[in-house]
Amino acid sequence: MYCDEFYMQLAxxxxxxxxxxxxxxxxxxxxxxxxVIVSKTHNLVETLNDPTAHAEMLAVKDAVKIFGRSLTNxxxxxxxxxxxxxxxxxxxxKIKRLxxxxxxxxxxxxxxxxxxxxxxxxxxxxxxxxxxxxxRARELLKSFFKIRRDINHGRKQT
Numbered sequence: 664m665y666c667d668e669f670y671m672q673l674a675x676x677x678x679x680x681x682x683x684x685x686x687x688x689x690x691x692x693x694x695x696x697x698x699v700i701v702s703k704t705h706n707l708v709e710t711l712n713d714p715t716a717h718a719e720m721l722a723v724k725d726a727v728k729i730f731g732r733s734l735t736n737x738x739x740x741x742x743x744x745x746x747x748x749x750x751x752x753x754x755x756x757k758i759k760r761l762x763x764x765x766x767x768x769x770x771x772x773x774x775x776x777x778x779x780x781x782x783x784x785x786x787x788x789x790x791x792x793x794x795x796x797x798x799r800a801r802e803l804l805k806s807f808f809k810i811r812r813d814i815n816h817g818r819k820q821t
Contacts, residue, residue, distance in 0.1 A: 667762050670694055670740040671796045673703060678742045678803055681705035688803045691718035691741040693726050701726050701737060719749035723756050734758045742800040744771035750779035753789060760790040764800035
């Protein structure tokens with residue numbers, strides 16, 4: 664049985680690593696049905712100079728190396744609702760379950776703007792749980808973007 668808070672805490676730790684590297688602080692943890700961690704990663708868009716290097720995409724790529732292209736019976740924990748690219752990858756890889764912390768009103772593709780992960784028109788749907796450790800993940804994102812705004816406006820960090 665999964666303990667959503669435990670695995671989300673690990674995803675938040677990954678997001679903190681992203682924050683430290685100047686990346687948007689989003690982390691992902693992919694877990695098999697026995698609770699074994701398959702992948703832990705975070706955004707590396709800036710580091711790799713790759714717009715597809717989102718935490719979810721990197722986690723899926725790690726798992727595909729182990730299991731092949733069908734990732735049934737895996738759960739992904741991610742600190743922010745997946746964007747359309749990531750949601751599409753989760754559907755195409757047939758991940759069983761998505762657990763996320765913070766909804767994304769600007770690009771969320773699981774529930775906020777679009778519903779890719781549970782769309783009945785597609786050949787696969789994920790179970791979705793939202794809001795796990797939302798406040799902790801939200802505070803990390805807010806801190807990151809406040810620092811970024813301050814830097815862009817020439818203010819010193821405090």
